[in-house]
Amino acid sequence: MEKEEKEKKELLKTLNNVFSPISPIKRKDFFFGRRIQLEHVVDAINEMGQHAILYGERGVGKTSLANIMYDSYTNLYPVKVTCNREDEFITLWDRAFKELKFAKTTSGSTFSEIEIKNIDKVRTELNNGQIVTPALVESLMRQLNGSKFLYIFDEFDNIRTKKIRSSFADLVKSLSDNIENTTIVLVGIGNDVEELVGSHRSLERCLKQIKMPRMSNDEAGAIIDNGLNQLDIKISKTVRQSIIEFSSGFPHYIHLLCKYGAKEIIENGKKEFNNAYLQIAIKNGIDNTSGHLRSSYQKAIVDSNNKSKWENIVNSCANGKTDTFNCFSTKDVLNEYNKLTGKTVKNGNITYNLNKLCDKERGEILLKLGKGVNTRYRFINPMMRAYVKLKANVNKTSI
Ligand SMILES: Nc1ncnc2c1ncn2[C@@H]1O[C@H](COP(=O)(O)OP(=O)(O)O)[C@@H](O)[C@H]1O
Numbered sequence: 001m002e003k004e005e006k007e008k009k010e011l012l013k014t015l016n017n018v019f020s021p022i023s024p025i026k027r028k029d030f031f032f033g034r035r036i037q038l039e040h041v042v043d044a045i046n047e048m049g050q051h052a053i054l055y056g057e058r059g060v061g062k063t064s065l066a067n068i069m070y071d072s073y074t075n076l077y078p079v080k081v082t083c084n085r086e087d088e089f090i091t092l093w094d095r096a097f098k099e100l101k102f103a104k105t106t107s108g109s110t111f112s113e114i115e116i117k118n119i120d121k122v123r124t125e126l127n128n129g130q131i132v133t134p135a136l137v138e139s140l141m142r143q144l145n146g147s148k149f150l151y152i153f154d155e156f157d158n159i160r161t162k163k164i165r166s167s168f169a170d171l172v173k174s175l176s177d178n179i180e181n182t183t184i185v186l187v188g189i190g191n192d193v194e195e196l197v198g199s200h201r202s203l204e205r206c207l208k209q210i211k212m213p214r215m216s217n218d219e220a221g222a223i224i225d226n227g228l229n230q231l232d233i234k235i236s237k238t239v240r241q242s243i244i245e246f247s248s249g250f251p252h253y254i255h256l257l258c259k260y261g262a263k264e265i266i267e268n269g270k271k272e273f274n275n276a277y278l279q280i281a282i283k284n285g286i287d288n289t290s291g292h293l294r295s296s297y298q299k300a301i302v303d304s305n306n307k308s309k310w311e312n313i314v315n316s317c318a319n320g321k322t323d324t325f326n327c328f329s330t331k332d333v334l335n336e337y338n339k340l341t342g343k344t345v346k347n348g349n350i351t352y353n354l355n356k357l358c359d360k361e362r363g364e365i366l367l368k369l370g371k372g373v374n375t376r377y378r379f380i381n382p383m384m385r386a387y388v389k390l391k392a393n394v395n396k397t398s399i
């Protein structure tokens, strides 16, 4: 008995390592797929004068990639700064240099005392009251020689002003021409590079644009297989496929469902992830989903007169056809809605409802793009689609 309890405890410990729905991946052995994106970043680091920008939707795995992008270098000092809304150009570089003192290469090298003193000197100069321009940052970098540096600025989308963003663009351009041992990687939420750094045509040559797409089924499958393998849990093909489909390419949901399913399985002393456990995983996973998603969804569907009307509309948005930009038209929603409810509702009604879902009172879950016949909608938070699907599934099956 005691042995069994000990085993369970061990497994639950492993579970927290292999499935981490909230925290980004920090170690290469828990990082799956993304070979192409990783190769692009590695190319940028290797190539003199080349820098990179990694962009994509929230939750696709950008920070995780940023965490392991330097893993294959032995002589590289990486620094990662997470940008926030209060940051200015100077505060970002101040943090970067501050972090630099503690930077460590993958082979374990750290800076010598003399080098640390030098970094301190650079920081003092940065903060001595003069206006911090890209040229100043460049001149400070020049004082840090002898090593290879990588500066990663994550959540770059948090930077408020165009001015700060352009300063980064100018810095990248100038470094590209003048400094050989430093690479800058910007990481942020965006549909394209322009959203993040504005339109800087002259950056094309020196700033490699790397889009982080949603995960492919194979990449998502690899997370499931590896994690469950380490927990000695088998999974049926159909349940595995369902988890992949529910996740809609967001690794967060893969981790979430696997975590809550496997937890229950381990606690019950079982070894098989079957449909019953998938249902539990969905239910517990949803209860542990971000509060923001839950409250917007709740606002979107609330209706005292007609309980399922809004729910059906939102479900139709999540399950209907989409284009390559994850947008859909009124007609797409209409087709799905009529299929779902067996009704023959007309365009006009649905348009009214879709517009309402763009308002604050209905949780502001959709964004409207274009006008007239070109009108399209998309979920403001791309993870909402997966959430709605999971929610619909819980409602369908009472556990
Ligand atoms: N390549 C990967 N392999 C396994 N899990 C991943 C991978 N990329 C991301 N994840 C998981 O997905 C979730 C979201 O990842 P994160 O890097 O925070 O995304 P983003 O920075 O794009 O918002 C986290 O739970 C993380 O552990």
Ligand SMILES: [Mg+2]
Residues within 6 Å of the ligand: 062, 063, 064, 154, 155
């Ligand atoms: Mg991130």
